[in-house]
Amino acid sequence: TVKNGSYGNFQRYLCKNCDRTFNDKTGTIFAHSKVALRKWLFSIYAFLRFNTSLRQLQLEIDVQYKTIYQRVERFTKALDAPSIDLVGPVEIDEVYVSAGLKGRERDARSRSRGLSTRGRGSYDQDKPPVFTIVDRGTDNRYVIPAKSADESTVRLLLANREKEPLTVYTDGFRVYDPLNEDDAFEREYVVHGDGEYADEDVHVNTCESHGSLLRPWLSPHRGVSKDKLTQYLRAFQLRRKLLRKPGREALKHAIKATL
Numbered sequence: 387t388v389k390n391g392s393y394g395n396f397q398r399y400l401c402k403n404c405d406r407t408f409n410d411k412t413g414t415i416f417a418h419s420k421v422a423l424r425k426w427l428f429s430i431y432a433f434l435r436f437n438t439s440l441r442q443l444q445l446e447i448d449v450q451y452k453t454i455y456q457r458v459e460r461f462t463k464a465l466d467a468p469s470i471d472l473v474g475p476v477e478i479d480e481v482y483v484s485a486g487l488k489g490r491e492r493d494a495r496s497r498s499r500g501l502s503t504r505g506r507g508s509y510d511q512d513k514p515p516v517f518t519i520v521d522r523g524t525d526n527r528y529v530i531p532a533k534s535a536d537e538s539t540v541r542l543l544l545a546n547r548e549k550e551p552l553t554v555y556t557d558g559f560r561v562y563d564p565l566n567e568d569d570a571f572e573r574e575y576v577v578h579g580d581g582e583y584a585d586e587d588v589h590v591n592t593c594e595s596h597g598s599l600l601r602p603w604l605s606p607h608r609g610v611s612k613d614k615l616t617q618y619l620r621a622f623q624l625r626r627k628l629l630r631k632p633g634r635e636a637l638k639h640a641i642k643a644t645l
């Protein structure tokens with residue numbers, strides 16, 4: 387590899403083996419962008435650290451909305467899916483978020499704004515469940531969207547475990563009841579409907595605390611398409627890892643997560 391001129395403010399290189407050129411942005415989420423790199427770094431930092439909406443970022447760096455939307459989407463798509471490896475004991479709980487067909491409803495009738503259907507939400511009702519898992523053994527926390535809150539989903543989320551039986555703390559939701567009859571799990575639970583929220587170590591308070599941060603994270607974006615929900619949740623997970631890091635270190639960690 388040898389130096390071969392420049393590309394804007396960036397050094398360009400020539401590969402002698404294939405005779406192709408590349409620069410420092412090639413192969414990254416910043417490739418083929420004429421917007422200054424410092425503006426994109428600012429946008430990613432503000433998006434994660436301060437939960438800044440895309441509309442506000444558009445104004446801050448003075449670009450078209452489509453430009454900032456596509457670049458942030460490339461950033462969130464580049465984030466790896468969390469690898470769940472449970473040590474235990476484990477808390478698991480679910481929260482339901484509003485995520486519909488944002489960006490795909492122009493030719494369809496507006497959805498009803500009346501009273502919502504009673505009961506738990508679902509993917510088809512534009513209220514998909516998001517499971518929160520807290521591994522007390524490693525202090526890892528996972529936020530995983532699902533199409534439904536059912537037994538098969540719960541078993542899939544708890545499948546990667548280091549040992550059996552795995553101690554699982556839940557609330558009284560009946561979808562967790564089949565774990566009682568499975569030798570691979572030791573389920574203990576509290577029934578919120580009976581006013582029971584904690585019995586020594588048996589509770590899902592950590593899950594509920596972590597899940598309570600999810601809706602404020604989604605709120606500035608004025609509704610998220612359920613097709614894009616996974617991407618926003620991966621950014622939410624990354625944000626927690628950056629929470630205690632100083633600014634420059636947090637930004638480096640965020641960029642490395644996309645490489």
